[in-house]
Amino acid sequence: MKLALITDIHANREAFEACLEQAHLHGADRLAFLGDFVGYGADPGWVVEQVQDLVAQGAIAVRGNHDEAVARGPSDHLVEDARRAIEWTRGQLTPAQLDFLGTLPYTREDLGCLFVHANAYAPSAWDYILGRGEAVRSMMATEVRHTFCGHVHQPALYHLSSTGKIANFTPVPGVAVPVPGHRQWLALPGSCGQPRDGNPAASWAMFDLARLTLAFHRVPYDHDATAAKIIAAGLPRALGDRLHQGT
Amino acid sequence: MSGGMVNFSAGEMVDGFLLEERLHQGGMANLWRVTHPEHRGPMLMKVPRIKGGEDPATIVGFEVEMMILPMLRGVHVPRFIAKGDFATRPYIVMEHIPGESLRPRLDAAPLPIDEIASIGARVATALHDLHRQHVIHLDVKPSNILFRPTGEAVLVDFGLSRHDHLPDLLDEEFNLPMGTGPYMSPEQVQFLRSEPRSDLFALGVMLYHLTTGQRPFGSPDSVRGLRERLYQQPVAPRRHRPDCPPWLQEIILRCLEVKADQRHPSAAHLAHDLLHPDQMPLTERATRDGAPSKLQTWRRWFSALGAEPSVRGTVGDQLKRAPIILAAVDVENAAEPLLDLLRETVRRLVATEPGARLACVGVMRINRIGMDELTDKAGQSLHVKQLVGLKHWARPIAQGLGLGTGLLTFHVLEAPDPAAAIVEFARRTQVDHIVMGARASSALRRYLGSVSSEVVAQADCTVTVVRVPLAQGEVEDS
Numbered sequence: 001m002k003l004a005l006i007t008d009i010h011a012n013r014e015a016f017e018a019c020l021e022q023a024h025l026h027g028a029d030r031l032a033f034l035g036d037f038v039g040y041g042a043d044p045g046w047v048v049e050q051v052q053d054l055v056a057q058g059a060i061a062v063r064g065n066h067d068e069a070v071a072r073g074p075s076d077h078l079v080e081d082a083r084r085a086i087e088w089t090r091g092q093l094t095p096a097q098l099d100f101l102g103t104l105p106y107t108r109e110d111l112g113c114l115f116v117h118a119n120a121y122a123p124s125a126w127d128y129i130l131g132r133g134e135a136v137r138s139m140m141a142t143e144v145r146h147t148f149c150g151h152v153h154q155p156a157l158y159h160l161s162s163t164g165k166i167a168n169f170t171p172v173p174g175v176a177v178p179v180p181g182h183r184q185w186l187a188l189p190g191s192c193g194q195p196r197d198g199n200p201a202a203s204w205a206m207f208d209l210a211r212l213t214l215a216f217h218r219v220p221y222d223h224d225a226t227a228a229k230i231i232a233a234g235l236p237r238a239l240g241d242r243l244h245q246g247t
Numbered sequence: 248m249s250g251g252m253v254n255f256s257a258g259e260m261v262d263g264f265l266l267e268e269r270l271h272q273g274g275m276a277n278l279w280r281v282t283h284p285e286h287r288g289p290m291l292m293k294v295p296r297i298k299g300g301e302d303p304a305t306i307v308g309f310e311v312e313m314m315i316l317p318m319l320r321g322v323h324v325p326r327f328i329a330k331g332d333f334a335t336r337p338y339i340v341m342e343h344i345p346g347e348s349l350r351p352r353l354d355a356a357p358l359p360i361d362e363i364a365s366i367g368a369r370v371a372t373a374l375h376d377l378h379r380q381h382v383i384h385l386d387v388k389p390s391n392i393l394f395r396p397t398g399e400a401v402l403v404d405f406g407l408s409r410h411d412h413l414p415d416l417l418d419e420e421f422n423l424p425m426g427t428g429p430y431m432s433p434e435q436v437q438f439l440r441s442e443p444r445s446d447l448f449a450l451g452v453m454l455y456h457l458t459t460g461q462r463p464f465g466s467p468d469s470v471r472g473l474r475e476r477l478y479q480q481p482v483a484p485r486r487h488r489p490d491c492p493p494w495l496q497e498i499i500l501r502c503l504e505v506k507a508d509q510r511h512p513s514a515a516h517l518a519h520d521l522l523h524p525d526q527m528p529l530t531e532r533a534t535r536d537g538a539p540s541k542l543q544t545w546r547r548w549f550s551a552l553g554a555e556p557s558v559r560g561t562v563g564d565q566l567k568r569a570p571i572i573l574a575a576v577d578v579e580n581a582a583e584p585l586l587d588l589l590r591e592t593v594r595r596l597v598a599t600e601p602g603a604r605l606a607c608v609g610v611m612r613i614n615r616i617g618m619d620e621l622t623d624k625a626g627q628s629l630h631v632k633q634l635v636g637l638k639h640w641a642r643p644i645a646q647g648l649g650l651g652t653g654l655l656t657f658h659v660l661e662a663p664d665p666a667a668a669i670v671e672f673a674r675r676t677q678v679d680h681i682v683m684g685a686r687a688s689s690a691l692r693r694y695l696g697s698v699s700s701e702v703v704a705q706a707d708c709t710v711t712v713v714r715v716p717l718a719q720g721e722v723e724d725s
Binding site: 157159161167168169172175177178180181182 | 307310314333334411412413414415416418
């Protein structure tokens with residue numbers, strides 16, 4: 001049983017297609033989406049439609065802060081670029097799609113794993129897991145051995161031993177890391193649609209539940225085309241530019 | 248992990264493996280000889296000793312080995328066969344390497360110089376193979392080294408090792424330096440676990456011991472004692488053993504440098520020196536005699552105060568910076584334009600990496616072994632002539648790049664089959680990249696065969712074949 005983890009697609013059709021294709025090539029049996037399907041990118045309608053279809057076929061999906069903001073209308077504490085993108089996005093989605101995003105669960109437990117966009121200790125408050133401190137808090141908040149989060153756009157893997165020692169690790173793409181169940185693991189697959197670790201390639205991960213290994217992957221996509229669409233849609237130019245650098 | 252589940256006994260079956268005989272009862276683990284109907288060959292099951300109250304490093308170390316051993320390949324490690332569930336029944340089954348470890352040879356030290364060089368070269372070769380697989384051993388010592396009947400060194404016990412591409416389970420776990428006291432590198436004493444040249448330091452300690460019968464830093468059992476190696480220079484091996492050749496002392500003391508940057512850039516470079524001691528440049532280390540003065544020790548102590556070891560990137564990054572490049576040069580027969588182009592290609596390659604080492608190789612074609620009298624005068628002078636030609640060919644590279652003599656070596660191989668000789672030399676010295684010329688004329692290639700295409704077909708590493716382009720419309724000689 002292989003589970004592909006894709007998160008923070010942010011309405012980036014080209015990146016999403018590239019990740020789905022590679023996940024399929026790697027033999028994914030099931031998909032899990034960790035939220036933030038929309039926001040920033042120019043293809044929210046297409047992306048949400050795909051996700052709705054895939055969820056109907058058994059994919060796991062949880063709500064991200066951008067999904068919530070789009071469904072409810074933007075709140076004041078969002079940064080300017082994000083707010084403009086959200087207003088624009090609302091105009092691109094059907095009422096049914098907005099309803100789909102607005103009713104996604106914050107967390108989902110399945111296959112012995114926990115799926116949540118931001119963290120396990122306060123899923124709807126959207127705190128970021130930026131270091132070991134937040135990672136420990138999140139792992140302490142659940143009994144589950146494997147937690148998968150999005151929200152942070154850099155791939156990372158945290159682990160907690162039975163003696164309470166926490167460590168983190170920056171994954172090397174393509175390497176299957178053993179993640180045995182006697183430790184607790186918190187994995188951030190990195191962003192599909194807006195990577196921010198200096199590598200513009202789309203990020204995703206594959207969890208092999210039989211072997212208990214987790215492999216992080218990077219897949220290049222046509223970010224020039226994506227950026228051109230963002231600019232053509234009248235969205236802030238910076239949202240397109242950052243895709244070239246992966247920042 | 249509960250103690251009851253791991254107390255195995257003879258005759259027991261564990262996941263299809265029959266425990267036949269306990270071969271070793273160690274402080275950390277028991278070793279069993281096992282058989283299995285579906286696995287052939289001698290096998291060993293390693294089972295951690297869990298008694299309660301023991302050092303957690305033992306348990307995590309076993310977990311580390313269960314993670315790393317299955318990732319390793321090749322003759323320099325025992326082949327991984329199976330493992331049990333860590334939480335309920337931890338064990339590892341691996342190929343059983345017969346014979347004794349290197350440990351008993353320590354008791355026989357000082358050993359003959361030839362044997363020390365041969366052991367050193369084989370262990371360094373094994374370490375390079377491990378480093379190429381992104382793993383640093385971090386517990387190199389005689390009891391963790393075995394030899395195959397074919398001679399290759401085999402490294403065992405990866406409980407303290409670190410894999411560049413996997414989480415380091417030991418990194419945050421403990422507050423004491425990890426390793427074996429006498430062999431631990433200064434950077435390990437300072438908690439750095441990402442330096443491949445830590446393994447060269449440990450090998451240096453071993454070579455020192457095998458040469459002199461003494462340990463360079465004793466067997467400290469406190470952190471304070473361990474820290475002494477950050478500033479205390481070891482007594483020169485020649486002091487203990489006056490017949491220790493200068494090149495061996497040079498190699499040993501270079502391995503034991505406090506700063507990793509001053510050791511050999513890679514284990515392959517070290518193996519190369521041990522295999523070709525006559526080509527090694529000697530420094531002040533080679534002639535050092537006796538113990539360092541109080542003033543020297545004080546200076547080193549002072550500079551060690553508060554000094555942190557520098558992190559030089561991953562194992563992979565380090566190896567990329569120190570490639571071994573082999574230029575196969577046919578100075579006798581190749582045309583001048585080809586020799587020029589070959590030199591320029593090699594120069595460009597070497598220039599990109601200041602840590603690169605260049606081995607210039609010529610082959611003297613001899614008939615089948617025993618047919619030629621190469622020890623006679625004519626043979627000697629041919630050999631020397633080739634060597635002179637090689638050095639002359641490489642002169643502009645050495646001058647242009649300021650290549651230290653240590654990074655440039657010359658070798659004339661005597662062999663009936665040049666391609667096989669080049670491939671074998673490259674394999675033995677762990678060359679990363681072979682550069683050679685192609686015969687210009689296809690007619691000659693047809694009659695004499697193409698050495699370069701044979702090398703391309705047989706070599707384990709990258710091969711670049713340099714060819715001088717014909718002018719447009721030019722017709723080949725026939």
